[in-house]
Amino acid sequence: MTLPALAWQLLTRLAAPLLPWHLARRARRGKEIPARLEERRGGGAQRPEGRLFWLHAASVGEALSALPVLEALLARDPALHLLVTTGTVTGAESLARRLPQAFTAPGPDGLPRIAHRFLPLDVPAFVARFLDGWRPDAGALVESELWPNLLRAARARNLPMALVNARVSPRSFARWRRLPRTVAELLGGFRLVLARSEADRARLLQLGASSAQCWGDLKAAAPPLPADPAALERLRGLLGDRPVFLAASTHPGEETLALAAHALLAPAWPELLTVLVPRHPDRGAAVAEQAAKLGLTVARRSAGGAPGDEVSVYVADTLGELGLFYRLAGVALVGGSLVPHGGQNPLEAARLGCPILLGPHTFNFEEPVARLLAAGGARLVAAEAGALAEQVEAMLSDAARRHAMAAAAAQVAEGQASLPGMVAAALLDLIDGERAQGDCPGG
Template identity: 60%
Template sequence: MAAWRGATTLGAALLPLWLTHRARLGKEDPARLGERRGAGADRPAGPLLWLHGASVGESQSALPLLEALAELRPDLHFLLTTGTLTAARLLEDRLPASLRPRVRHRFVPLDVPAHAARFLDGWRPDAAVLIESEIWPNLILAARARGVPLALVNARVSAGSARGWGRLPAVARRLFGAFGLVIAQTEEDAARLRALGAEGAQSWGNLKFAARPLPAPRAALRALREAIGGRPVLLAASTHPGEEAQVAAARAQLQERLPGLLTILAPRHPERGPALARELEEAAPGAVARRAAGDLPGPGTAFYVADTIGELGLLYRVAGVALIGGSLVPHGGQNPLEAARLGCPVLLGPHTDNFATIAARMVEEGAAERVADSGALAEAAAAVLTEPDRARSMTSAAARIAADAGALPERMAAAIEALLPEPAPAWDGIRAATATG
């Protein structure tokens, strides 16, 4: 740990240049770079719980947990940190209005001892909850040194990561042993965490099962539905390089069977939109539209590039079937339940390591189908788009799976509350009155 502290302290001198470069690329908010150095504390009075979700998936899965905690403890305020600009923007869009007065958002400080100290001394959280797999040694050990109770929830650790930590057993025990509460996604994750030093790790399930349906503005949904009309729609959601070409090849195979097919491609990184549209133009000259350019699909649109942020809820609602991106190439796949929750049948490639348990169960219970390549994608998409009973069977099975973890946020909230200081007597009275009323 001394080596990590020393390396991060020495490297801190170069971090402002790195942050400025990221800001130029649109990956940081130039006006909020101080938060990455631990500045910008604005601690509210009363108990404060710090929750951290690094990226979009983690921060969105935190929302049902946040709502459960807010209901359980009316006196509690929240500090939410994220590591990406996209996660911050989506959090701002999707945070319930009733919770906004009780929530502060900040970008997580970089893992430098001075930054961690500035952040923790400014905010003074009463407890901290890290979501999934964010292990920052300086922040964790500084929080523990200050007596801040720590929880790691919805935790996951791959076999490869476990092997890596296992090469440093003393460091792993010190870090993972710092958490007083560890709740893993699967029993495999829990076993790996116990071996690394989180002795009490247990598995309760995945918070992503309990997430709310992705939103869609009514006006935007109405406009897109009117533009599409009665055409069948194949969506490739959150795609990565190498997948769009396979989707385009599948569409070419489907032209005769589904001549009116509209293919929507939503790249995981929207900044790829212009280049992707140019590539598709070679396959379908004059038949490509881009959402970020303000286009809606017209009657002659073959490919609609949805290169915007936070609109998957809109796209899943208009699609007849969706390929979940990151699964046709070895990236590990994105969350298939986001589509399933909105009644959109799901197709998965062979690479679903990021959601292995969810994906395996969906396939086993008929809630999703596997496709290995463009040919299999074309066959499966055609079957779902032309057989309504098949589509209904898939979405019904998916809805049952998504509903299984309905009580998980409340269960986690109760465990986290045990880490917090007792509520003031006035709040005890309010909670009792609420419970009896």
């Protein structure tokens, strides 16, 4: 064990007595479910009979990208049970809404084929309780969840593990390179490492994942975001022919730019509706207050507000409805890109035929952004209100350009439909004791 890993183990053991207070505080803020805090200490195990595969997805994006893999796993092995863990309440809620009812219905043993639990905190005693209670036959982590105590405990139990859709941002790569032995030890515990892009694979190889492969990005293979048909019909009736500018999955600072852009556009576009969808819905009240201080008429969806004729800014501060607003927008700014967050997933907009604007910070999605830009399915915009207003006006003023961009973006998003099945087959091989070898099947 390396010195940093040993220090982390000691620190987490010392911190364990304080964690009930920490969890209670998170529960008061809505970050935890009070009745399920025991899961954070590794409790709540209810292992079904037979083969059990464990998959962990940190939050909403990772959970949704894993859904097609979960479906493929269950379809390939009718006797298989799945344990899915998430690190956030929003991730759990997204899974609850999107898991097909056929898969959550009880199996022959009376237990659901898919069980959800929250991932235990990375304390040695907690992760031991979790792993010993569930006894999965194999497991997979999605994207970049490298918890040292958890991975060490899995390795000690000879639990076959995979890292799928693995990503390493340039910032994380620079940080991890300061601890080369520790990171190499963590990555060495995975029997299968599937990077989401060639750039991520190259960084993983340098960090010590010697067998890292790139089969593609699961987020490029995800189904379109859903939308409630009745809600969509109602909103279309309310909006009529109004032009709609959507700022989707926004982070602090981006709403300021979107609202300033709206103010610049309003004289020439008095009917313009700007829809703000904050990445974290609990920021909805603050976003609405910001719009009101600018003298804009604002309504909040979570408070029952609707985008009537008098409303110029609509704050869609609900969870799981982004697909609704991508279907309504004439142009969408994909958030996380005007600030140095690295961008949210632009393929969600592309699948729904929405013209896309992206800020300068898109390092979380380097390859899909490059493909979208090359195909003409997205346009870059500077992190300035004037530049944003100019691009929004250009899109709203030219229907032919919007349609061409939407068609190009949809074509980029169509690929890799077979990827979830390929990943599911490789994960089932872990249970059977087979280790994936070689390059991507089919190329």
